[in-house]
Amino acid sequence: MQDRTYTADAEPGESATVAGWVHEIRDLGGIAFIILRDVSGKIQIKFEKDEMDDDLVETGLGVSRESVISVTGDVEEEPRAPTGVEVTPESVEVISDADPELPLDPSGKVDAELSTRLDNRTLDLRKPEVQAVFTIRSEILRAVRERFRDLRATEITTPKIVATGTEGGTELFPITYFGEEAFMNQSPQLFKQLIAGSNVERVFEIGPIFRAEEHNTPRHLNEATSIDFEGAFCDQSDAMDVAEEVVVAAYEAAAENCADELETLGLAEEFEVPNDGFPRLSYEEAIERINATGELDEQLVWGDDLPTEGEKALGDDVGGHYFITDWPSEIKPFYIMDHDEDEQLSTGFDLMHPRMELVSGGQREHRHDELVAGFEQQGLDPDQFEYYTKMFKYGMPPHAGFGLGGERLIMTLLGLDNIREAVLFPRDRQRLSP
Amino acid sequence: MQDRTYTADAEPGESATVAGWVHEIRDLGGIAFIILRDVSGKIQIKFEKDEMDDDLVETGLGVSRESVISVTGDVEEEPRAPTGVEVTPESVEVISDADPELPLDPSGKVDAELSTRLDNRTLDLRKPEVQAVFTIRSEILRAVRERFRDLRATEITTPKIVATGTEGGTELFPITYFGEEAFMNQSPQLFKQLIAGSNVERVFEIGPIFRAEEHNTPRHLNEATSIDFEGAFCDQSDAMDVAEEVVVAAYEAAAENCADELETLGLAEEFEVPNDGFPRLSYEEAIERINATGELDEQLVWGDDLPTEGEKALGDDVGGHYFITDWPSEIKPFYIMDHDEDEQLSTGFDLMHPRMELVSGGQREHRHDELVAGFEQQGLDPDQFEYYTKMFKYGMPPHAGFGLGGERLIMTLLGLDNIREAVLFPRDRQRLSP
Numbered sequence: 052m053q054d055r056t057y058t059a060d061a062e063p064g065e066s067a068t069v070a071g072w073v074h075e076i077r078d079l080g081g082i083a084f085i086i087l088r089d090v091s092g093k094i095q096i097k098f099e100k101d102e103m104d105d106d107l108v109e110t111g112l113g114v115s116r117e118s119v120i121s122v123t124g125d126v127e128e129e130p131r132a133p134t135g136v137e138v139t140p141e142s143v144e145v146i147s148d149a150d151p152e153l154p155l156d157p158s159g160k161v162d163a164e165l166s167t168r169l170d171n172r173t174l175d176l177r178k179p180e181v182q183a184v185f186t187i188r189s190e191i192l193r194a195v196r197e198r199f200r201d202l203r204a205t206e207i208t209t210p211k212i213v214a215t216g217t218e219g220g221t222e223l224f225p226i227t228y229f230g231e232e233a234f235m236n237q238s239p240q241l242f243k244q245l246i247a248g249s250n251v252e253r254v255f256e257i258g259p260i261f262r263a264e265e266h267n268t269p270r271h272l273n274e275a276t277s278i279d280f281e282g283a284f285c286d287q288s289d290a291m292d293v294a295e296e297v298v299v300a301a302y303e304a305a306a307e308n309c310a311d312e313l314e315t316l317g318l319a320e321e322f323e324v325p326n327d328g329f330p331r332l333s334y335e336e337a338i339e340r341i342n343a344t345g346e347l348d349e350q351l352v353w354g355d356d357l358p359t360e361g362e363k364a365l366g367d368d369v370g371g372h373y374f375i376t377d378w379p380s381e382i383k384p385f386y387i388m389d390h391d392e393d394e395q396l397s398t399g400f401d402l403m404h405p406r407m408e409l410v411s412g413g414q415r416e417h418r419h420d421e422l423v424a425g426f427e428q429q430g431l432d433p434d435q436f437e438y439y440t441k442m443f444k445y446g447m448p449p450h451a452g453f454g455l456g457g458e459r460l461i462m463t464l465l466g467l468d469n470i471r472e473a474v475l476f477p478r479d480r481q482r483l484s485p
Numbered sequence: 486m487q488d489r490t491y492t493a494d495a496e497p498g499e500s501a502t503v504a505g506w507v508h509e510i511r512d513l514g515g516i517a518f519i520i521l522r523d524v525s526g527k528i529q530i531k532f533e534k535d536e537m538d539d540d541l542v543e544t545g546l547g548v549s550r551e552s553v554i555s556v557t558g559d560v561e562e563e564p565r566a567p568t569g570v571e572v573t574p575e576s577v578e579v580i581s582d583a584d585p586e587l588p589l590d591p592s593g594k595v596d597a598e599l600s601t602r603l604d605n606r607t608l609d610l611r612k613p614e615v616q617a618v619f620t621i622r623s624e625i626l627r628a629v630r631e632r633f634r635d636l637r638a639t640e641i642t643t644p645k646i647v648a649t650g651t652e653g654g655t656e657l658f659p660i661t662y663f664g665e666e667a668f669m670n671q672s673p674q675l676f677k678q679l680i681a682g683s684n685v686e687r688v689f690e691i692g693p694i695f696r697a698e699e700h701n702t703p704r705h706l707n708e709a710t711s712i713d714f715e716g717a718f719c720d721q722s723d724a725m726d727v728a729e730e731v732v733v734a735a736y737e738a739a740a741e742n743c744a745d746e747l748e749t750l751g752l753a754e755e756f757e758v759p760n761d762g763f764p765r766l767s768y769e770e771a772i773e774r775i776n777a778t779g780e781l782d783e784q785l786v787w788g789d790d791l792p793t794e795g796e797k798a799l800g801d802d803v804g805g806h807y808f809i810t811d812w813p814s815e816i817k818p819f820y821i822m823d824h825d826e827d828e829q830l831s832t833g834f835d836l837m838h839p840r841m842e843l844v845s846g847g848q849r850e851h852r853h854d855e856l857v858a859g860f861e862q863q864g865l866d867p868d869q870f871e872y873y874t875k876m877f878k879y880g881m882p883p884h885a886g887f888g889l890g891g892e893r894l895i896m897t898l899l900g901l902d903n904i905r906e907a908v909l910f911p912r913d914r915q916r917l918s919p
Binding site: 055070071072073088089090117118119146147148149150153154170171172173174175176177182185186188189192193196200203205206207208209210211212213214215224225226227228229231233235241242245246248249250251252253258259261263265273274276283284417418438439441442444445446447448449457474475476477478480483484485 | 489504505506507522523524551552553580581582583584587588604605606607608609610611616619620622623626627630634637639640641642643644645646647648649658659660661662663665667669675676679680682683684685686687692693695697699707708710717718851852872873875876878879880881882883891908909910911912914917918919
């Protein structure tokens with residue numbers, strides 16, 4: 052395959068072998084064209100029926116759309132061709148003949164339901180606007196990791212098979228592990244803390260998390276990509292700084308390195324990198340502002356979790372990314388530290404996009420005895436977590452961190468309607484395959 | 486925490502606040518020293534008992550090793566100090582007092598069993614030689630991804646919860662997925678092929694794989710990190726080129742960017758980046774050479790899989806990385822393509838380090854009917870894999886790829902005795918926690 056030329060690299064005046072998918076066949080009678088598509092773009096193949104070998108014409112024009120062919124011939128300038136060049140074939144090889152009945156039209160001329168698209172991802176991804184999402188996703192992952200490294204964080208890998216869930220036994224997928232009960236991990240939370248407490252100090256991980264939540268919404272997945280950070284000698288304010296930097300880095304990377312893909316998605320004009328300095332609202336201010344919008348039937352009172360409509364109303368009101376800080380301790384998990392001055396208030400924070408929550412974070416409880424007491428307060432058995440709590444007896448520094456939903460970041464950044472569009476093979480209650 | 490200075494950045498002539506772990510306490514009577522350690526290095530704190538506030542001396546010298554403290558004071562040059570500078574404290578804050586009975590000595594003066602180390606990873610990672618392994622691991626992951634991107638590959642994320650295993654029902658961990666039977670994925674194989682067959686063309690993924698193998702050896706894990714590549718319009722030779730590039734890139738990154746860590750591990754002298762152009766031995770040559778070593782009790786015959794001792798004998802004979810190509814079709818999975826000229830011979834290859842296999846790869850069967858026949862030949866039900874096979878009807882290009890064992894790469898690169906040393910929290914038959 053080494054002598055294959057990408058369609059975008061085929062230079063007029065040379066002979067080249069190009070290979071890819073038959074995107075379109077236009078038969079005008081005496082002359083016919085195939086538009087051949089590969090990862091780099093498209094190129095026109097010209098068949099002048101009277102001047103060419105019959106077998107060659109028959110082979111070339113006998114294929115159906117989406118077949119894979121390889122074409123060798125001279126590349127020439129042709130201003131009327133879509134990309135300004137065309138190939139006059141000397142040979143055509145049909146590598147993989149496609150069934151003419153496609154379950155999905157990759158040209159995008161016929162709309163398809165999301166479920167049909169997901170059942171036929173190979174075909175779906177041949178659409179430029181779908182491929183663009185995943186090219187941008189790949190670039191965002193790169194940029195986010197780079198930013199973490201700039202902040203002196205070490206990339207870690209933590210186990211996905213665990214003996215106990217991060218937050219107890221709810222919403223866990225059980226697995227059978229050599230006869231023992233185990234679970235698929237909900238979050239790298241406890242593990243990243245154990246590493247931040249060694250003198251690695253700052254760590255990040257981008258990996259899968261698994262949640263057996265019975266949600267069925269456009270913004271929940273049962274298997275998702277979590278972008279996690281944890282830093283020793285950090286407080287919640289430092290963690291918010293890092294979360295903000297990482298989100299901004301994702302937007303910057305898309306703007307700087309994915310201009311073509313944003314264009315393909317029709318976002319080139321409107322795409323904006325958010326300014327840093329996201330507003331930081333306390334939970335108390337947040338409920339006051341939500342109540343003031345008058346969008347909710349019932350006024351929120353201190354201690355309530357924010358309902359989805361409340362988040363939406365506040366998002367519209369703020370109009371950009373923002374933090375909600377100082378949540379009631381009761382709403383936040385045991386590993387979040389309370390404020391020194393007020394035990395009812397936690398150091399937990401959320402980073403919100405106007406459409407939804409992206410990040411949950413906070414300063415962690417690093418004091419052994421307070422941590423163990425927190426387990427008990429939340430009805431969890433601290434003995435089950437001894438592998439974790441015991442390390443807090445041997446010099447655990449103050450530390451803070453967050454988890455950022457990878458698909459939510461991509462979904463909000465690109466304005467996708469459904470989170471399933473931000474992942475190749477989504478997993479939800481109904482979907483286990485492909 | 487913003488005004489904390491890393492110990493390595495504390496400049497003589499300034500006042501600074503440093504924070505970290507109490508690495509050592511040396512009390513010489515009238516004068517005492519604490520060696521304070523953080524991620525950047527170590528610094529000496531000087532206590533001149535007669536000239537300092539009693540409370541300060543008592544607080545500072547009252548802590549036990551591995552406690553976390555914060556010290557503010559003037560930084561001065563002191564040639565006798567380990568790093569040439571020391572801090573004379575004006576204030577000392579004990580942030581986290583450590584239990585004097587440590588289950589593991591992070592100074593490394595007392596040896597610990599691997600299982601004790603893994604049970605106490607937070608303490609274990611405070612040893613420079615352990616931290617060095619994971620700093621290098623982080624850098625290798627970065628370098629490998631960068632190399633894949635240079636090769637125009639897109640980073641993908643594929644599901645870890647699947648309806649069917651890559652290679653059938655054996656060696657899978659079963660999970661309960663909303664009442665349905667599902668499995669943890671053994672390999673992203675089928676998914677990466679489905680994406681390579683769209684016009685994304687080249688993809689890579691670094692993620693967890695799960696194998697319920699009942700191995701109990703120093704080179705097997707039940708949860709491991711797989712470094713996967715798949716490329717459309719690639720054959721096995723192209724895939725071998727990519728595998729070789731990626732392995733060499735990992736060595737180059739360690740050599741160029743982890744000199745201090747290699748020094749810490751005592752590898753600075755001997756560490757060598759392998760030359761590219763790894764020898765490519767056919768399976769037939771491989772068994773001949775193994776037989777010629779005389780190391781095996783019984784001679785291998787064509788069709789045998791290579792026993793571990795055979796791999797070792799051949800590894801010693803070759804003396805560096807090498808490929809074994811053209812394996813018997815029977816030994817390789819259904820998705821590996823056979824040679825056109827000889828159906829007994831597959832395009833499958835392994836990339837070997839003298840100590841063990843690192844990579845398994847090959848050209849894939851992209852022809853629908855041959856693929857379905859291959860399932861049947863291996864006793865698998867093609868209907869169960871219809872989500873995968875049906876995409877081969879719609880223009881599947883020839884493609885090839887490989888999976889590289891992430892921990893095996895790190896283990897062999899650093900000469901670690903046990904693969905469990907290359908992963909933070911290993912999973913094996915006996916170990917599910919932490």
